[in-house]
Every structure is written in C-alpha cells, then in structure tokens.
Amino acid sequence: MHDLQDLVRPDASVEWRLRRRHHYLDLEALRKLTKQRAEAISRRDSLRAALNKVSRTMAERPDARTPEDMAAAKGLKESIREAEVSQRAAEAQLDAALLAIPNVPSDEAPDGGPEDPPVEVQSWGRAPAFHFEPRDHVELASSAGILDLQRASKLSGARFAVFRGAGAALERALVSFFLDLHTKEHHYSEHSVPYLVNPQSMTGTGQLPKFTEDLFATQVAGRSLYLIPTAEVPLVNLYAREMIDADALPLGLTAHTACFRAEAGSYGRDTRGVIRLHQFSKVELVRFCLRSEATAQLELLLSHAEECLQRLDLHYRVVDLRAADLGFSARRTYDLEVWLPSQNCYREVSSVSDCGDFQARRAGIRVRRGKTKEYVATLNGSGLPIGRTIVAILEQNQRQDGSVEVPAALVRYTGFRLIKPDGTTEG
Known part of the structure; x- marks a missing residue:
C-alpha cells in the first residue's frame, strides 16, 4: 500500500515509475476521492462544532431550553450521521483504489517485461x-x-x-x-x-x-x-x-x-x-x-x-x-x-x-x-x-x-x- 500524499502531490514521481511495470495510475480519480473525503470530514467537524455550541447553550440555561433548541440538536445529530456515512463511503473507495495499486519498482530493476530476454x-x-x-x-x-x-x-x-x-x-x-x-x-x-x-x-x-x-x-x-x-x-x-x-x-x-x-x-x-x-x-x-x-x-x-x-x-x-x-x-x-x-x-x-x-x-x-x-x-x-x-x-x-x-x-x-x-x- 502507498502513502496517499506520495501519489497525489504535484511533484510525485510515482506515476511514471509505476508505468515501468505497465500500471497506469488514475491520479484524477484519486484526487477526486481525496477531495470527497476531505469535504465529508470538514462537514462532519463543522456540524459537530455547531452541535457542541447548541449543547453548551442548553447546558448553561437548562430552564430556558426551548423546543427549537431540542429540534436543532436533533437535526444536527442526524446531519452528523449522514456526514459520517459519506466520509466512510469515500474512505472505503479510497482504500479500495489504494489497495489495487502495485508496489513501485526499484530503480535498480531492469526495464522491460516478460516478453524481453531475461x-x-x-x-x-x-x-x-x-x-x-x-x-x-x-x-x-x-x-x-x-x-x-x-x-x-x-x-x-x-x-x-x-x-x-x-x-x-x-x-x-x-x-x-x-x-x-x-x-x-x-x-x-x-x-x-x-x-x-x-x-x-x-x-x-x-x-x-x-x-x-x-x-x-x-x-x-x-x-x-x-x-x-x-x-x-x-x-x-x-x-x-x-x-x-x-x-x-x-x-x-x-x-x-x-x-x-x-x-x-x-x-x-x-x-x-x-x-x-x-x-x-x-x-x-x-x-x-x-x-x-x-x-x-x-x-x-x-x-x-x-x-x-x-x-x-x-x-x-x-x-x-x-x-x-x-x-x-x-x-x-x-x-x-x-x-x-x-x-x-x-x-x-x-x-x-x-x-x-x-x-x-x-x-x-x-x-x-x-x-x-x-x-x-x-x-x-x-x-x-x-x-x-x-x-x-x-x-x-x-x-x-x-x-x-x-x-x-x-x-x-x-x-x-x-x-x-x-x-x-x-x-
């Protein structure tokens, strides 16, 4: 398995090194999945922060707790669960993509393949x-x-x-x-x-x-x-x-x-x-x-x-x-x-x-x-x-x-x- 950052950073040499073993890396797909995961994590964290704020407010003023506050907390919890589902789905797709990528050949490994003389x-x-x-x-x-x-x-x-x-x-x-x-x-x-x-x-x-x-x-x-x-x-x-x-x-x-x-x-x-x-x-x-x-x-x-x-x-x-x-x-x-x-x-x-x-x-x-x-x-x-x-x-x-x-x-x-x-x- 590879370090994701080694694959997607602009100056990475992994892509052309993998071509030596006739594996063509789909960097666009990897970057898209990486972005989806990051967006899901960001949304989850923002929602958690909002829920924490609502929860602190209700804890500080328990007698002034309103039905609107309760509904807001419930809605935020549901949104967090949805964001976590999206995050897990993006991570599963990303893991599957990474697991399918073979090891990078050593620079000392000769060029060519099985069709070439040993x-x-x-x-x-x-x-x-x-x-x-x-x-x-x-x-x-x-x-x-x-x-x-x-x-x-x-x-x-x-x-x-x-x-x-x-x-x-x-x-x-x-x-x-x-x-x-x-x-x-x-x-x-x-x-x-x-x-x-x-x-x-x-x-x-x-x-x-x-x-x-x-x-x-x-x-x-x-x-x-x-x-x-x-x-x-x-x-x-x-x-x-x-x-x-x-x-x-x-x-x-x-x-x-x-x-x-x-x-x-x-x-x-x-x-x-x-x-x-x-x-x-x-x-x-x-x-x-x-x-x-x-x-x-x-x-x-x-x-x-x-x-x-x-x-x-x-x-x-x-x-x-x-x-x-x-x-x-x-x-x-x-x-x-x-x-x-x-x-x-x-x-x-x-x-x-x-x-x-x-x-x-x-x-x-x-x-x-x-x-x-x-x-x-x-x-x-x-x-x-x-x-x-x-x-x-x-x-x-x-x-x-x-x-x-x-x-x-x-x-x-x-x-x-x-x-x-x-x-x-x-x-």
Missing part, C-alpha cells in the same frame, strides 16, 4: 551432459513407482500429486535439510503456522484483493478463511499491527508449509507433473529490516536460497526480473532458475523479493527507532519449494538405466544414495 546475473555449476536422451521427471518417477499422479487425480482431480516410497522419503529429507540449513547456519527462527488465514492477513501481504481468483477460500460457521498460497502470508502477518524495536532487526523467519494455489487462467501451462500443482510443499524465508538495509538484505536472502541449490549440486542461474514482470508486492526480485535437461532450458525454482515498506503499510508493521517510528521493510523468498527441487534432482542426476543419484548432502537424511529404476533404494 537479465542473467550469474550462473552456478554446469549443465549435466548425457550420452542418452534425458527423460523428464514424470517418466522417471512414475516408472519407478515413486510418483502417482493417477491416484492423486482420483482423490482430488487434476494437478495434485502423491509421492510414495523413496519419493516421499526424498520430500521429507529435503524439508529437514532446508530447515536445518536455514535455522542452524543462516539463523532463521523456525515457525509452525496456520494454513488457513483471515482476509485481513491476505490483504496485508498483497494477495487480496488483486488475486482473489487464484486463492482457495472456505466459508465455515460464518467465518471466511483462505488457504495460504505461501508461508509468506502468515509469517509476515505475525507482526501485523505491531511495533518492533529496532534492536530486534533484522529478523529472519522460516516455515515449512503446504501451499495452495488455484492459479486461475494457467490451465494447460506446465500442468504435466509436479511443476505447477494446486497443492505443493515449500520452505519459505521471510526477513524484516530497516528500509535503509533492504538492498543488502535482499542480497543476503538471495545467497541463502542459492546455497540450497549449491549444496545439492544443482546447476542454476540467477535472473534479475524486469520491472513489468515483478510480482504485485515486490519492488525488486531475483529468480533462481534451475536447469531441466528434458526441456533443455531453465525453469524458476525460487523467487527472492524485496517488498520495501509496501506490505508493512498494508499490515501496519512499524519499527521504533528512539523517538521516531517508521514502517519496516519486508523481504521473502523460497528456500526452496520441495516439488520443483525434486524435479531438478531427478532430471539432473538421472542415469541411462532410469536410476537417480541422491545428492550427497541428502544421504544422511534419506539413508540411501541411489533410487533404482524399480523404486527400491541402495545405500
């Missing part, structure tokens, strides 16, 4: 060279019996998955490995959070109202709740409407959760296998810091996500997202894209984003620095999604016979180093 920052490792035609993850995992998409469809329909045997063990191993890495070495505080959150929480991180159609919602016993699309939502909102002491910053939080995304409009894109599911598992990283430290914290967060892939010896690259390709709440984003041999291309496995104070304004998260108060900066990133990481492991570590080598960093978690073509394991 801006590669760096790459790590080498793409594996095979002397055979590499199989995709669905063929490898299904033939080994460690992935069952057919039975998952029987349970829940399309775009759900069931891992079993060595596949389920690999899922569990990755969760433990990522959480150990982030808590013991990167010093994040692990949390276990709800998977269902209220609309206010979804609004705080920017999922509502923009992405209503992409969310799974529930209505039970008169309560409206949403299934989280990422642990970013509950982790950021843990501090909603709170004041954080500056000495506590930066804060690093992590959680492993299931994530739920309807992804309306993405039917037919990446729907084979486990790349784009309605339910998937992910370890999320969230950081809170002073706004002046956000750029450095973004680089730190990126290094934490990268280390996950490096420890697993998976070839990947880092892409600096262009301004028109940024997520709604982000001002700067790095994508980590892992190499998939079957597709002969890179695919996103993690996004690491600096949201500035955009989410903090929506959620009311501030920091106290001496006698001053300001909004914090929030950052988030995947560290990492479990399903997509398994896809990369299967495809980059496959052998000609259909077996798959388990990354050395995971062996102590899995108890095996090889998944054989029949789904059995070897030690």
